[in-house]
Amino acid sequence: MIDSLHTSNDKAAGQVALGFRRLSAGLWRRPALGAGLLLAPPLGWFILIYLAALLALFLSAFWSVNSFTGDIVHEWTFKNFATILSSDIYQRIAIRTVLMAAAVTITDIILAFPFAYFMVRLAGPRLRIVLFTLVLVPLWSSYLARVYAWRLILAHDGALNWALRGIGFEGVEIGYTNWAMWIVFSYIWLPFMIMPIYAAIERIPFSLFEASQDLGAKAWRTFGKVILPLSMPGIVAGSIFTFSLTLGDYITPVLVGGPGSDFIGNVVYANVGIANNIPFAAAYATIPLIVMALYLAFARRTGAFDVM
Amino acid sequence: MMHRMSRFTVTGTILVAALGLSLSACDDKPKAAAVSGEGEGALNIVAWEGYAEDSWIKPFEKETGCIVNRKYAGSSDEMVALMRSGGGAEYDLVSASGDASLRLILGGDVQEIDVSQIPDFVNFIPELQAPPHNTLNGKHYGLSYEWGPNVLMYNADKITTAPTSWAAIYDPAYKGQVTVPDNPIQIADAALYLSKKDPSLGITDPYELTPAQLDAAVALLKEQAPLIKKYWALASDEIELFKNGDAIIGASWPYQTNTLKAGGANVADTIPVEGATGWADSWMLSAKSKHVNCAYKFMAYVSTPDVQAAQAIYFGETPANLKACEAMDKADAGSCAKYHLDDATTYIKQIRFWKTPQETCSDGQANCTSYTTWQQKWQEIKG
Numbered sequence: 001m002i003d004s005l006h007t008s009n010d011k012a013a014g015q016v017a018l019g020f021r022r023l024s025a026g027l028w029r030r031p032a033l034g035a036g037l038l039l040a041p042p043l044g045w046f047i048l049i050y051l052a053a054l055l056a057l058f059l060s061a062f063w064s065v066n067s068f069t070g071d072i073v074h075e076w077t078f079k080n081f082a083t084i085l086s087s088d089i090y091q092r093i094a095i096r097t098v099l100m101a102a103a104v105t106i107t108d109i110i111l112a113f114p115f116a117y118f119m120v121r122l123a124g125p126r127l128r129i130v131l132f133t134l135v136l137v138p139l140w141s142s143y144l145a146r147v148y149a150w151r152l153i154l155a156h157d158g159a160l161n162w163a164l165r166g167i168g169f170e171g172v173e174i175g176y177t178n179w180a181m182w183i184v185f186s187y188i189w190l191p192f193m194i195m196p197i198y199a200a201i202e203r204i205p206f207s208l209f210e211a212s213q214d215l216g217a218k219a220w221r222t223f224g225k226v227i228l229p230l231s232m233p234g235i236v237a238g239s240i241f242t243f244s245l246t247l248g249d250y251i252t253p254v255l256v257g258g259p260g261s262d263f264i265g266n267v268v269y270a271n272v273g274i275a276n277n278i279p280f281a282a283a284y285a286t287i288p289l290i291v292m293a294l295y296l297a298f299a300r301r302t303g304a305f306d307v308m
Numbered sequence: 309m310m311h312r313m314s315r316f317t318v319t320g321t322i323l324v325a326a327l328g329l330s331l332s333a334c335d336d337k338p339k340a341a342a343v344s345g346e347g348e349g350a351l352n353i354v355a356w357e358g359y360a361e362d363s364w365i366k367p368f369e370k371e372t373g374c375i376v377n378r379k380y381a382g383s384s385d386e387m388v389a390l391m392r393s394g395g396g397a398e399y400d401l402v403s404a405s406g407d408a409s410l411r412l413i414l415g416g417d418v419q420e421i422d423v424s425q426i427p428d429f430v431n432f433i434p435e436l437q438a439p440p441h442n443t444l445n446g447k448h449y450g451l452s453y454e455w456g457p458n459v460l461m462y463n464a465d466k467i468t469t470a471p472t473s474w475a476a477i478y479d480p481a482y483k484g485q486v487t488v489p490d491n492p493i494q495i496a497d498a499a500l501y502l503s504k505k506d507p508s509l510g511i512t513d514p515y516e517l518t519p520a521q522l523d524a525a526v527a528l529l530k531e532q533a534p535l536i537k538k539y540w541a542l543a544s545d546e547i548e549l550f551k552n553g554d555a556i557i558g559a560s561w562p563y564q565t566n567t568l569k570a571g572g573a574n575v576a577d578t579i580p581v582e583g584a585t586g587w588a589d590s591w592m593l594s595a596k597s598k599h600v601n602c603a604y605k606f607m608a609y610v611s612t613p614d615v616q617a618a619q620a621i622y623f624g625e626t627p628a629n630l631k632a633c634e635a636m637d638k639a640d641a642g643s644c645a646k647y648h649l650d651d652a653t654t655y656i657k658q659i660r661f662w663k664t665p666q667e668t669c670s671d672g673q674a675n676c677t678s679y680t681t682w683q684q685k686w687q688e689i690k691g
Contacts, residue, residue, distance in 0.1 A: 173484065260533070
């Protein structure tokens, strides 16, 4: 009895093994099919979860809401886009968001480049580890905690004004303004700029610096003609982070912004949450998508994706 | 109320201990009313955070066998959406504010309530027995629960003569030191002020504004915008603004005043001569509820003085049940007077409760402005 069970089990196992062998042989003969099967799960996930969500967003942008019942009306309309294009306030908010993202990106480039250069070229191995830790440690703490900390620093009776008054200056009223947002954003996203620039500068062979000097180039010329062009992909890669992260943020404007500090994200949030107007929120959310698509197309041309 | 979550989080921590003590100290626990029919064993409710705390939900579950499944909502719109989810049969009860209740009634999402099944109903403040935000054509679609005003709060160190009018928050003297809620319904506050200041506009109800009246309110709020330090989104924001000296005057809830005072800040609040807007919540029963008996037991239970008092103190608001006064004072001495339950019938007349602005005015004319319009105008105001 037990023997026969064994043999039947063995037989079944043998058949399974044979089946696998045939399958793998078949796939070997048709490499495209093999690759397709391998890629199917991630591709399916990508299409279903990622693209489907984007498609749903884009489709609902052409719907509207019944103002009485709050139900979504599934009829095609350009009303939402017409509202955005005809209204000053929605354009102003979009422009404010993009300008802030650009300002933060430029600030972070200016701050991050010398820092990254110092880390690669001048700091010793031990100091480099210390600096790396200093750059990365803030990322381990909560984003909210860091924004709230800045709110306390910049408040009317906050740490900044306390220090200023202590050394005999007037206090400054920058809490709850766009300046406050600029400072906070620049601080929060700085590590995302330092890291890619560091990677880019580290890739530049030292011999190129020497060659530039041997050919008689002064320091500024070496910087302009050798270091900057070669680290450009890193700068662009970092700017993708800082630009997109600022563009999509809506918490910092709520916490440290004042009147006239709303971002695209805040309008989307208000329309989903308070006004229950999801189609309008979807229409407005296509603006950062378009801006980012243009930005990425530009970044691709500079070769930024090679170092990411 | 729309941005309300924050009101709950902080109050609770301070007061929950006191409440737990008071509730457990009471030997005679509040008894759920004897509703005809057995409980179904479960009850699914949608509520504001802080409206279904263990200290009073657990005794209810023990007594009736109705296990309460709680779903907290962060805004009135979320409440409406939740009550419509799953074809409307997913949830049984909702603690809707006045700006959601009408939408639920008109949308056919809630059913009429037989108030004769609620023994404490007769003890309710007369104005809250059949208020227009939950009663339509004499039919009760909601059972009033708790309420409170939006008050004018000011830093008493900086502003020594107490302001008596809402004009104070539109006064250029306080430039850069004013704060108001970041909420489209704030337009009603401006409309309420204008209804007294400029009677020629003909504003009778701050929630029913014709396009011309809405424009007048929006114009006033746009003048106010340069004076604003910050439009606060969370109650904790406003508390911090006052604590750090960024704002010295603003529109507020009693909760912020109490919290700031408890922290030693010299603030005061007042209901100005024009009156005030405010919130009034109602329990509403889903049209397709599967646990009607449990729902009635719950509504009867939360209407009892002890639960009403516990809720009021936990949250910082006023009960609908006039008999809750004694229980409030027992749990927190002086709280009955603090939340004006002792003079509720005069206090309530000063408050214009929130309701959803709609295109159709209450007189049936379609020349009012909808909440969607308000929301877009609000975005224009705050920039």
